Amino acid sequence: MYVNVAVLKETQPHERRVALVPSVVPKLVKLGAKLHMQAGAGNAIKLADAAFKDVTFMADRKELVADADVVLAVQPPALEVINQMKEGAILISFIYANREPALVQLLLDKKITCFAMERVPRITRAQAMDALSSQSALAGYYAVQLGATTLGRVLPKITTAAGAIGPAKVLVMGLGVAGLEALATAHRLGAVTEGYDVRPETQEQALSLGATFVETGIDARGKGGYARELTVDEKAKVAVVLTRHIQAADLVITTAAIPGRVAPKLISKEQVAGMKAGAVIVDLSADGGGNCEDTRPGETAHIGQVTILAPLNVPSLLGEDASELYSKNQYNLLALMMKDNVVKIDWDDEILAKTVLTHAGEMKSEAVTPHATSA
Amino acid sequence: MYVNVAVLKETQPHERRVALVPSVVPKLVKLGAKLHMQAGAGNAIKLADAAFKDVTFMADRKELVADADVVLAVQPPALEVINQMKEGAILISFIYANREPALVQLLLDKKITCFAMERVPRITRAQAMDALSSQSALAGYYAVQLGATTLGRVLPKITTAAGAIGPAKVLVMGLGVAGLEALATAHRLGAVTEGYDVRPETQEQALSLGATFVETGIDARGKGGYARELTVDEKAKVAVVLTRHIQAADLVITTAAIPGRVAPKLISKEQVAGMKAGAVIVDLSADGGGNCEDTRPGETAHIGQVTILAPLNVPSLLGEDASELYSKNQYNLLALMMKDNVVKIDWDDEILAKTVLTHAGEMKSEAVTPHATSA
Incomplete structure (x- = not known):
């Protein structure tokens, strides 16, 4: 006996990640998985099928999926994939149910037990399964590199016989996992760094990464980790302070998602108009429409003398490492439900109970509320 | 009385730099310069004409050049510009006489006193005028950023609850100014760094930047700072060692120019073929045809699972800082020949004597030999 696990080749444009990497194969085998992958699943990150040992590659996706007890993917699969799955089988991937009503309906119709990776709760025990965090950390790192190749200036102080230049000023707005990693990376490169978040408890984390914290004098803490709505007066006060910092920055990285x-x-259009000539914004929230009024998701906008980068699906740009971490996150989740070569889901486990989206034809959460306020 | 100085708007494709920046204006004025610039000269680095005080902007290049005692530029100017210059006037810019026979002939015909920035001698006193060094430092920094945005992996070690990834291995070949800055930058980012150069005296510098030094066991020191030709046996020995290090690297940066x-x-085609899947080469010597047999200057080559970036004119990609340093280098050179509002060239000054290319219709150097073996 074993658990038939199938790993899809991703089909969304520009998605390079794959849900299983060679280093995780032996661990899944040990749990009792019999592994199947779609041919070429790792190609986008230059992993040939031959790089995987103990995995059966199948060219026909229909055949691959039809036999699977568990299907693993990164992005929400095509509806066709769900149709091809066994009734009652398990799907584990990002889903973003708000954006995928047809997919959710099909998961219900087919009685798929679907664990949505973005629903992993942010509790200590679940950190090893938290793909939003692992992928966001990579995105934060990448945003700094992207900004550095676009900016006409260097981040560190460089000293030459003719004089010194730099360091550049980097402002990171939104201090979740991505924002903190961006602060850490810019600091490593020698930039002068500033962090801003509506949650004052992030101040300490910013300081520990060598950054200063932008103080607006307003405490926006609300219920359950969410920011509360500010009053008109408070908003105006915050805007004045932020404008000053935005205008002083060479590189601004925004991460509120x-x-x-x-x-x-x-960041408003007016704030962009007041920025330094040559300044660059890297908007990590382009997938959600962007944190800046001038952002054009998936494009580079040249607004006056300011350049705004808004790359989509940034973790995929670091596909090798992103796949490595994602695969480990999925393994850790599977380890909660696989034992002695069978799947057994303990619905009293908080992680599984909160991560599940659909089961046995039922929606497992009325309000499909993702857990983060800041990537 | 004053010295009429004219600054050109660069015309070569993709050249963003400008030979004068606002911070250097007051210094030149103090030496006795009356400054004129071609309209829009700073536009490519987002410097509006209005950003320059005490500079007269002229839309007509012919008029600008005709009156100038000194013409400043970054790239070798068009022949037309030389034709428009006053006989006996001074031109200061990069020239690369080997590649510009028609330009050199015209400089002779027009009796232009031409100081070629690439000819500044590498002596201590001349460091403040050394634009090859200042521009190379920027290129070395940029190469790492460019590699980091292309690599599917992160350079630093990143620790998540699901496990740690990185650090990546970065090999820098050619430890001149660019190579050393690349080592410093990759080290700052948290990569494991290795340096290689045929000149063993670079070992200490590599070590001081946190890198290890690739030892080949062969001493290639020759006369006057140049590397000597190796024997066939020596070459084979070196190749074996280098192949091992090239194949272990995630990112290779080459700088030998x-x-x-x-x-x-x-780097040979065979060595590229043996590299890790997903590895990236950034070839900083693309302007000279490249350090790797698979390099396609100005393009990105995908050779098997390896990506080779070969950007042209890299300092121009950091145009703001590159212009700042270049302008300071030119100011320091001008300060040697301008005093009390007149130009007076002391041909006994080693720097001026070695930097001059043409004067009064004569070639000032038989062998037009640039000074560096490694950018």
């Missing part, structure tokens, strides 16, 4: 939802606007 | 000459080949 609610997965699957529209991203909040942190 | 002789300005104005064809770049030496450091």
